[in-house]
Amino acid sequence: MQSGTAYRIAALVAAVGVGLGAFGAHGLKEVLVRHDTVAIWHTAVLYHLVHAVVLFAMAQVAPSQFRRGPWLALLVGILVFSGSLYVLAVTGIRWLGAITPLGGLAFLVGWCWLAICRGADRDIPRG
Numbered sequence: 001m002q003s004g005t006a007y008r009i010a011a012l013v014a015a016v017g018v019g020l021g022a023f024g025a026h027g028l029k030e031v032l033v034r035h036d037t038v039a040i041w042h043t044a045v046l047y048h049l050v051h052a053v054v055l056f057a058m059a060q061v062a063p064s065q066f067r068r069g070p071w072l073a074l075l076v077g078i079l080v081f082s083g084s085l086y087v088l089a090v091t092g093i094r095w096l097g098a099i100t101p102l103g104g105l106a107f108l109v110g111w112c113w114l115a116i117c118r119g120a121d122r123d124i125p126r127g
Contacts, residue, residue, distance in 0.1 A: 003059050003066035010055035013078060017048040020086065028090065037089035044085035051078050051107065058114075067117045073110030077103045 024032060024041040032038045051074050058071050081103025088096040 001068050001072075003061065003063045006055065006066065006068075006071055007059035009075070010052060010059050013075070014049065014052035014056060017045060017052050017082075020048065021045040024089075032089055035089065035092035037092065040085050041089040044082040044089065047085075047107070048078050048082040067114060070110045070114040070117060073106050073113060077106035077110060079103070080106055 024038075024045065028041070029038075032041050055071060055074055055078075058067065058074075081100055084096045084099040084103060088094065088100075
């Protein structure tokens with residue numbers, strides 16, 4: 001994946017996050033209240049949008065500095081963590097909460113991988 005493609009995907013992921021935030025506040029309000037999952041929806045949107053901004057920022061770098069692995073790990077985190085919470089909030093199916101930590105693990109992998117990549121970059125002499 002090229003950084004230009006990552007840029008467009010990140011923008012789309014962010015737009016979906018904004019849309020889901022608004023949809024949860026307006027279109028799904030009754031469903032979320034009925035399932036007592038408003039806070040779960042808010043958590044899903046928060047993690048979705050925060051990490052969408054990070055994806056967008058990561059895609060802004062020069063193509064030679066784009067880190068595909070950490071970028072993909074954070075994208076998987078959004079899909080699994082926030083995705084499972086969105087479905088749980090709408091359906092009330094509580095066992096979906098067992099999947100959510102896998103998305104959290106993907107977030108942690110992405111962040112740690114990014115830290116390792118950055119640290120390794122500093123150790124490489126540029127000449």
